[in-house]
Amino acid sequence: MIKLARWRRRYLFAVVPVLLMLSVWLADKCWPLPLAEVHPARVVVAADGTPLWRFADENGIWRYPVTLGDVSPRYLEALINYEDRFFWDHPGINPFAILRAAWQDLRSGEVISGGSTLTMQVARLLDPHPRTFGGKIRQVWRAMQLEWHLSKEQILTLYLNRAPFGGTLQGVGAASWAYLGKSPAQLSYSDAALLAVLPQAPSRLRPDRWPQRAEAARNKVLRRMAVQGVWTAKQVNESLEEPVWLAPRQMPQLAPLFSRYIASHTQARKISTTLDASLQRQLEEVAMNWKGQLPPRSSLALLVVDHTTMEVRGWVGSADINDDSRFGHVDMVTAVRSPGSVLKPFVYGMALDDGLIHASSLLQDVPRRFGDYRPGNFDTGFHGPVSMSEALVRSLNLPAVQVLDAYGPKRFAAKLRNVGLDLRFPAGSEPNLSLILGGGGARLDQMVAAYSAFARHGRAAQLRIQPGQPGQPGQPLVDRPLLSPGAAWIIRRVLAGEALPQPDSSLPAVVPLAFKTGTSYGYRDAWAIGLNSRYIIGVWTGRPDSTPVAGQFGLGSAVPLLNQVNNLLQSTSGIQQARLPTDPRPASVSQGQICWPGGQNLPAGDSNCRRRLSGWLLDKSEPPTLQAAGQESIQGTRQTIWLDSQGQRVAADCPDATERNISLWPLPLEPWLPSAERRAARLPPASPTCPPLQKDDVTPLLLLGVREGAILKRLPGQTQLSLRIMSQGGQGERWWFLNGDAVGDNHPGVALTLENPGRYQILVLDEAGQVAAANFTLQ
Template identity: 65%
Template sequence: MIILLPPLLLSAANRLFPLPLGEVVNARVVTARDGTPLWRFADSEGVWRYPVTVAEVSPYYLDALLTYEDRWFWHHPGINPLSLVRAAWQDLRYGKVVSGGSTLSMQVARLIDPHPRTLGGKVRQVWRTLQLEWTLSKTQILELYLNRAPFGGTLQGIGAASWAYLGKPPSALTPGEAALMAVLPQAPSRLRPDRYPERAQAARDKVLERLAQYNVWPRRQVDEIRQEAIWLAPRQVPQLAPLLTRRLATSASGAVVATTIDAGLQRRLEEMAQDWGSRLPEKTSLGLLVVDHTTMEVKAYLGSADFTDNSRFGHVDMISAQRSPGSTLKPFLYGLALDSGLIHAESLLQDVPRRFGDYRPGNFDTGFHGAVSASEALTRSLNLPAVQLLEAYGPKSFTANLRNAGINLRFPAGSDPSLALILGGTGSSLEQLVQGYSAFVRRGKVAGLILQPGQPLVERQLMSPGAAWIIRRILGGQALPQPDGVLPATVPLAWKTGTSYGYRDAWSIGMNPRYLIGVWVGRPDGTPVAGQFGFATAVPVMNQVNNLLMASLRQQHAMIPADPRPPEVSRADICWPGGQPLPAGDSNCRQRRQAWILSGTWPPTLSAPGQEATGGAALTLWVNEQGERVASDCPSAKSERLLLWPTPLDPWLPFAERRAQRLPPASVACPPQAAPSYPPVVILGVTNGMVLKRLPGRKSLDLRLHAQGGSGTRWWFINGTQIGETTPTGSLGYSLSTAGSYQLTLLDEGGSVSQLGFSVE
């Protein structure tokens, strides 16, 4: 017999006929954090295996399996000679298989190298069994059985069977379930519990009797288990996070690809996404990413509204897709501007018409708001202040700082970053943006997303902890400074929206005390969808997800991280228009405001390029004893510093705050020297106080407006709303259909303003 061959001959045979362990191609399973299968990728034959180790299987199952199949598994050399001889004799005598003498090791040998049930096949099985025992440990042999035993249909292994039949991991099997699973491989097709529950229950009871017979389980326990009916979970194929599992299955290695996904949360959000999809316009999809920002583990990943909906391009992963980010980059700019000393939280910015070369941005609401604070401009996502800020900071510097922190913006080949990037004139992805927003909840550090357990956390500093804290408080509706005793320890949901040009992309990125929530809504093919913008379509999704997450935290009594004020952040009283502190009673303090500041510094009001010639916000005057403006060499002349609002803000200021009203009158006896400038801009076509009447039979009044003097482009406003713009030689036609009083304002590119009132009857 083989067992009597000399060791050298056995060694040679083992080399000539090695174990075919490598011939079985494992299926691949992508799992959630708790081991729940998210998606399975069957092998070439369509078989599903969920690889497990001995430690990942319930002890009840191991008791039932070894007691019923092979009580001496841990002690025999792979075969039981007495059982084998008895079975072989019966096979020869009756010409068929009467009883089995296979040990668990022999069953594994048959699984890895199938053979006919003949005497020759039995000899081959014994040879493979001995090879297993020489080559592998008992634990490794047992694990081969656990992962390759047939359980009916395309299921192989206790892992796949436990999830398919019972909806739970094999580590959670009850004693009754363990006994059932132990007997199924004996006749997987005949004993399938989903088809033949009576047969399966009888076979289970047979295993239970064996366990009681050998005193493995107490008789009383066995009798109680017998009373349990076989219960099966609804048969479900694992189908969660399809786009993430596809992504990882092509890049990760191993039969089991573990992720950080929360299976319960993922399932809830996928159900919600299908409901959202039914309310979205035709062919519109969405992307949704939820990240625990304390660890940066991704807890939910929805790359589309419905993976199976081809009409919505469900197979396209919109989490990794490159799209226009709209206004979602603005918080990064404001944070970096805080660090660079350009602004503080309440710095005065200008929301007025401006042209930057050939680029003339406007606001989403098409209007302008004049003087706004940095916090208000960010909260309301105003475009002109953001462009003013980027012009001062520099688009190339901004792009480089983001890139150094791992946020890589995309631009067309051969083009450089321009001012348009802050309004969405670039490319980014939901994944990159959510990763970038981690800076606001991780003390200014951008942290990479973690998709798999054990993946290292990589962080890069983008801004100071103080700047990150201020921006998050602003986005959370807490721009107004409060004492530490009143300031909430945690920030409510802080968020920022974005809408790309043409309503192609709607964004909302939220930060609650524990999670980052990123939402994108749009058509994957880039087709515009009228009326689709961040606040209308993406924010409702974000709010619903946030409510679900916060309710779950409260139910679990989970830790909610605090958000303490960094020591470099303090409160200060500052004054507009200068932007810096002034003593009480100072006439230059036209509006007192409270601001968050960094490191005890308060930058002055940021002037736009070209405004320096008008004195910006500060103007040095010479006045006489009567307070009149005089030349510097006039008798009794003394210098006086006057803080004025930037000239382009005049149309939006109260009458008393406008430049002409704030400047002291000029002395007749010793007039000041006039600064060289363009002639003041003058409105032609209508005069102040004029009463205009519509022609008989006409419902509207047609105006033809002209400008004289000034410089550059002219912008026209009626009652604060822009009605058009003209070139230095152009004119503007406008129709009024409603009777009433009107205020007409003209602003030129140099900051000169002309204003008058008229009425229509």
């Protein structure tokens, strides 16, 4: 029996510890630490750590997540030495501190101190409990779990992010920014002592409400640091002289639409961005001040990107997020809108690379029809012969359509899509010639990214809105070629007003502001995209609901805002100005002289050089004048004729016929040419005895004033409709016919008065036998 009893005691001594350990393990599995949050608080921060916007949790709490390395060592010294001197040594609870607190409480008859360690305070923050004996046991259990599963550094990090600081603030990061307006890494001795004591009574010690109480508590911590020898007496005395008087705390309220956009693309609690908080604040002030100058229900968008790194430095999605009448909650930076003429620099750059044109190529700003599409200019007029540079600077529509027609709209859209500019088209449609005038949709952020090609040697790069994205140190920037370096350089210089070649010694190495405007159909959107030496600036104004705004256009509405932002960016010190990026001329770009109408260089005195121009050449290429298909002869501007001894034009097989090449202006330009430059004056007369076999080319006959298939309606209360029809081009006399009946002779136009509803046909015939007609309906 004695042996059996001894065996049982030995068995119990071996089994009980195992059972105890198993019980602890089961309890840990059944009641795990509540570390994960279902709806965590999140904060969006600028590049320097300044909080921009916060997304509170379900209880309205907001935090600014920090690590030990993000916090000033002074704060850690004050916190640990004031709250828990043996934090690094105890196993989660400090028995001596608990006994001391119990003795103090019993002797005074009230709670003097709780004896809780930092680990126990974290346990209470993670799992709140009532202030009862059972609650204390529960807190001790959670503290032991924390010490079991986490390191001391992890426990301290939890405290830094969960400690209460009054109201809806939790964590030293949020408190430092809200109360002190600075990073927790920049705390002074006074700041560190204040933030160390606030969690003891966050509501009673709030420095923005009770500065005297907060100062008294802070001074208590400071004196404790001096007594313990943590800080020197000099440091403490200087800190004691600092008053605690803070303005009401400020919640982060910058870049709300940007924050909403980036928060939808990441699940991080602390969302770091590339934004410049100071610049963002200035841009939002500009937008708010500009709001009063906008028409009713109109908004704006601003985007600033450092094209050397492609970091987004400023993002304003609307004029005022709180103005519902302007749809302030709609982010117009990412909205799809008609870009108007903003795409024109791309088509000219691509045409340069394709050898279709050069910077001084002769283009035609004349009326032209492309099937059912007949584009016009913003000023409703036409300017005849223009160079590519002039057409781009003046944003003329017909030359851009002419170049796009030669390059190909589908090919053009595909190249832009390859670099991230995804143009949108109505369902079932595909890219066509209207694309270059805004016949598609585009986003401001994608447009700005594509414009980086003009500043980055032809390579368009993606925007970066977060650190660590491609392009950060050690990571390649995501970019793709869109243009050659030479073509990008030429287009940027033209947009900057430097289309005329200059010697390299006179050419500014730092390019001034280069910009392009755009106005969509019906004055719905006004754009301006600008590039200075370091930044790309994107501006949009209009109504988010897409209703027209009479009188709103890019040059008048968006450019003044662009200039204001550019002046803001350029207001830097002389040292910073001296470090601005330069844009030297690529070796592929050279100066050249060409002649109109042929488009190529000719020797001095050549009669075919009707006008000599200077311009930039790409790879010394001099492509001939781009022909406009359907409006010119097969031979184009350069024709071969035969002359007899009297200088009259004859057939090639006539006696004594000599061959001669002559450059003629494109036929559609005839109405804009002086009399001496028109074909009738430039071509020698035909020989009556041996005339040339082919007929003279004539200017195509065009009908203006009504389009094919148009449906016309009389004004309310009117019984008739007055219509003015004009003709353009052609040769000689004109004859007009309405439904087969003659209505006018030898006049460039005819005035019609229509009364009866029905179908009509207007037809004009010229002396060369050309016919132009249009069928329309009167309702």
